[in-house]
Amino acid sequence: MVANPGTRPTGSNFADFARTFWKKQGQNIMLPLIGVLVFLVVWQLLSSTGLTRLPGPLSLVTEQRTRELLLYPFYDLGGLDKGLFWQTMYSLGRVAKGYTAAAVVGIGLGILVGTNQTINKAVDPIFQFLRMIAPLAWVPISLIALQNVQQAAIFVIFITAVWPILINTTVGVQQIPQDYKNVARVLQISPRKYFFKVLIPSALPYIFTGLRIAIGLAWLAIIAAEIVMSGVIGIGFFIWNAYQNNYVSEVILAVFYIGAVGLLLDRAMAYLQRMILPEEQR
Amino acid sequence: MQMLKQVEAKSVAISQQPQGRSFLEIANVSKVYPTPKGPYPVLQGVNLSIKQGEFICLIGHSGCGKTTLLNMVSGFNQPSQGSVQLRGKPILKPGPDRMVVFQGYALLPWLTAFENVYLAVDSVHPKKLEAEKRAIVREHLAMVGLADAADKKPPQLSGGMKQRVAIARALAIRPEVLILDEPFGALDAITKEELQEELLKIWNDHRCTVLMITHDIDEALFLADRLVMMTNGPAATIGEVMEIPFPRPRDRTQIMEDPEYYDLRNHALDFLYNRFAHDDTE
Ligand SMILES: Nc1ncnc2c1ncn2[C@@H]1O[C@H](COP(=O)(O)OP(=O)(O)O)[C@@H](O)[C@H]1O
Ligand SMILES: [Mg+2]
Numbered sequence: 058m059v060a061n062p063g064t065r066p067t068g069s070n071f072a073d074f075a076r077t078f079w080k081k082q083g084q085n086i087m088l089p090l091i092g093v094l095v096f097l098v099v100w101q102l103l104s105s106t107g108l109t110r111l112p113g114p115l116s117l118v119t120e121q122r123t124r125e126l127l128l129y130p131f132y133d134l135g136g137l138d139k140g141l142f143w144q145t146m147y148s149l150g151r152v153a154k155g156y157t158a159a160a161v162v163g164i165g166l167g168i169l170v171g172t173n174q175t176i177n178k179a180v181d182p183i184f185q186f187l188r189m190i191a192p193l194a195w196v197p198i199s200l201i202a203l204q205n206v207q208q209a210a211i212f213v214i215f216i217t218a219v220w221p222i223l224i225n226t227t228v229g230v231q232q233i234p235q236d237y238k239n240v241a242r243v244l245q246i247s248p249r250k251y252f253f254k255v256l257i258p259s260a261l262p263y264i265f266t267g268l269r270i271a272i273g274l275a276w277l278a279i280i281a282a283e284i285v286m287s288g289v290i291g292i293g294f295f296i297w298n299a300y301q302n303n304y305v306s307e308v309i310l311a312v313f314y315i316g317a318v319g320l321l322l323d324r325a326m327a328y329l330q331r332m333i334l335p336e337e338q339r
Numbered sequence: 340m341q342m343l344k345q346v347e348a349k350s351v352a353i354s355q356q357p358q359g360r361s362f363l364e365i366a367n368v369s370k371v372y373p374t375p376k377g378p379y380p381v382l383q384g385v386n387l388s389i390k391q392g393e394f395i396c397l398i399g400h401s402g403c404g405k406t407t408l409l410n411m412v413s414g415f416n417q418p419s420q421g422s423v424q425l426r427g428k429p430i431l432k433p434g435p436d437r438m439v440v441f442q443g444y445a446l447l448p449w450l451t452a453f454e455n456v457y458l459a460v461d462s463v464h465p466k467k468l469e470a471e472k473r474a475i476v477r478e479h480l481a482m483v484g485l486a487d488a489a490d491k492k493p494p495q496l497s498g499g500m501k502q503r504v505a506i507a508r509a510l511a512i513r514p515e516v517l518i519l520d521e522p523f524g525a526l527d528a529i530t531k532e533e534l535q536e537e538l539l540k541i542w543n544d545h546r547c548t549v550l551m552i553t554h555d556i557d558e559a560l561f562l563a564d565r566l567v568m569m570t571n572g573p574a575a576t577i578g579e580v581m582e583i584p585f586p587r588p589r590d591r592t593q594i595m596e597d598p599e600y601y602d603l604r605n606h607a608l609d610f611l612y613n614r615f616a617h618d619d620t621e
Contacts, residue, residue: 239539240441244435244459244462246458254458
C-alpha cells in the first residue's frame with residue numbers, strides 16, 4: 058500500500074464521524090436516559106421525605122439481602138432458594154410451554170373458525186365470553202380442574218394467551234381478499250396449495266399481531282398465577298414470598314426483572330415479525 | 340412487396356375465420372339479485388351465441404350488469420333464469436378452461452411474477468414435469484415482455500406490468516375462453532395501446548375465445564370481431580351487436596384511415612350517449 062497523505066484517515070475525520078453520529082443518535086439515547094434518571098430521582102425523593110413507605114431505588118444497593126440478590130443472580134442453594142436469574146428462567150419455562158400450546162391451538166382453531174362460517178357462528182359467542190375472564194379468575198378453576206400446581210400454572214398461561222391468537226387468526230383468514238379466493242377457484246387450486254400459498258401468507262400479518270399481543274399477556278399472567286399458587290420456583294412467587302416477609306426492596310428488584318423480561322419478549326416478537334413477514338405485508 | 344404482404348395477411352385472416360356453431364351459448368338469461376328493498380332484476384332476456392375463437396367486446400354504462408353477465412360465463416354466478424352453456428354443457432362452477440383476468444389483477448403479492456404464473460400452471464397441470472412447467476412460465480412471461488422482471492414481486496411492478504403478469508398467467512394455462520373485465524381501464528394511454536397490441540398478437544397466435552368488457556369504443560373497434568352493446572339497467576339486455584369487419588391482422592393506423600371506422604364509431608357513440616344515455620356521469 059502506498060500511503061497517500063491526502064486520503065489517510067485523520068483525527069478530524071473521526072471527530073466528524075462522532076459529530077454526525079451524535080446529531081443522529083444523541084437525542085435517541087440521551088433523552089430516554091434523562092427521562093429514566095429524573096424518574097428515579099423523583100422516586101428516591103418521595104421515599105426519603107417519607108411521603109410513601111415504599112423504599113427508594115437506592116435501597117436495592119443499601120439493603121444487604123437485596124444487594125446480594127442483585128449481585129448474585131445465579132446462586133442456587135436448592136429448593137426455593139435460588140437467584141433471580143433462575144427464578145426468572147423457571148417462570149419463562151412455564152410461559153414457553155403455555156404460550157406454545159396457545160399458539161398451536163389458537164392458530165389451528167383460528168384457521169378452522171375463519172374458514173367455516175357455520176362453526177364461527179356456533180363458537181364465536183363462547184370465545185367472546187371466555188376471553189373476558191381475567192387470568193386471576195382462571196387460577197382457582199385450573200387448580201380445581203387440574204389438581205397439579207405446575208400444570209395449573211401452565212394452563213393459566215395458555216388460557217390467557219390463546220384468545221388474541223385465536224381471534225386475530227380468525228379475522229386474518231376471514232379478511233383474505235375475495236380476488237385471491239376467486240383466483241383459487243378458477244384455477245381449482247388444491248386445498249393444500251391454497252393453504253400454504255394463499256391462506257397462510259394472507260393471514261400471517263394478523264397471526265403475528267395476535268402472537269405479539271399474546272406474549273405480553275402470557276408474561277403478565279404467569280406472575281399473577283405464581284403469586285396465587287405458592288410453593289413454586291418462579292419470579293411471581295418470589296415476589297409474594299418477599300412481600301410476606303416484608304423484604305420490600307426485594308419486591309422492587311424482582312419487579313425490575315419482570316419489566317425487563319416483558320420488554321425483551323415484546324422486542325423479540327417484533328424482531329421475529331420483521332424477519333419473517335415480507336416487506337410488502339408489514 | 341407491400342401489396343403482397345397485405346394479400347397474404349388477408350388470406351391468413353380468411354383461413355382463420357372463426358368456425359363452429361354455438362360454442363358458447365347464452366340463452367334467455369335473466370339475473371335477479373335479492374336486495375333489502377326487494378328483488379332487483381339486473382339482466383333480462385339476454386341472448387348471445389359465440390363462435391369458437393371469436394373476440395367479443397362488451398360495452399355499456401357502469402352498473403348495467405356486464406360483470407354480472409361475464410360472471411355467469413366464468414361460473415362465479417348462476418343465471419336466475421335461462422342458461423349459459425359451453426359446448427352444450429351448462430356452466431356450473433369456475434374452471435381453468437374459462438380463465439379470468441380480474442379487474443384488480445388479483446396477483447398474490449408475496450409471490451414473484453414467475454411464482455404467480457407457476458402457481459397457475461402447476462395447479463392446472465399437476466402431472467407435468469417441473470422443468471416443463473417452468474418452461475411454460477418463462478415462455479409466457481417472455482411473450483408479454485416480462486422475462487427480466489420474472490423475479491420481482493407485484494408491489495415492485497407498475498400497473499401495466501402487473502396486468503402483463505395477469506395476462507401471462509391467464510394464457511399460460513391455455514384456456515378455451517379468456518375473460519377480461521376492463522383490463523386496461525386503469526392504465527395510461529400509451530401502456531394501454533401497447534397492451535392492446537400485445538393481446539391482439541397473442542390472440543392471433545393462439546386463438547382462444549375472448550370476452551372482454553371495456554369502456555373504450557376505440558379499443559373495442561381495434562380488437563373485437565363483434566361489439567356487444569348493452570342497454571341500461573335495471574333489467575338490462577343486449578341492445579345491439581355490431582360486426583366489426585376489419586381484416587386481421589389489424590393495424591391501428593390502417594383501420595383508423597378506413598371511413599367505415601368512423602361510421603361504426605359514431606354508431607356506437609350514438610347508442611351509448613343518445614339512445615341509451617345515462618343520467619349519472621361515470
Ligand atoms: N351480489 C349482488 N347483490 C346485489 N346487487 C348486485 C350484486 N352484484 C351486483 N349487483 C348490482 O347489479 C348491477 C350490475 O352490476 P355489475 O354487473 O357489476 O355492473 P357493471 O359491471 O356493468 O358495471 C349493479 O347495480 C350492482 O349494484
Ligand atoms: Mg363491472
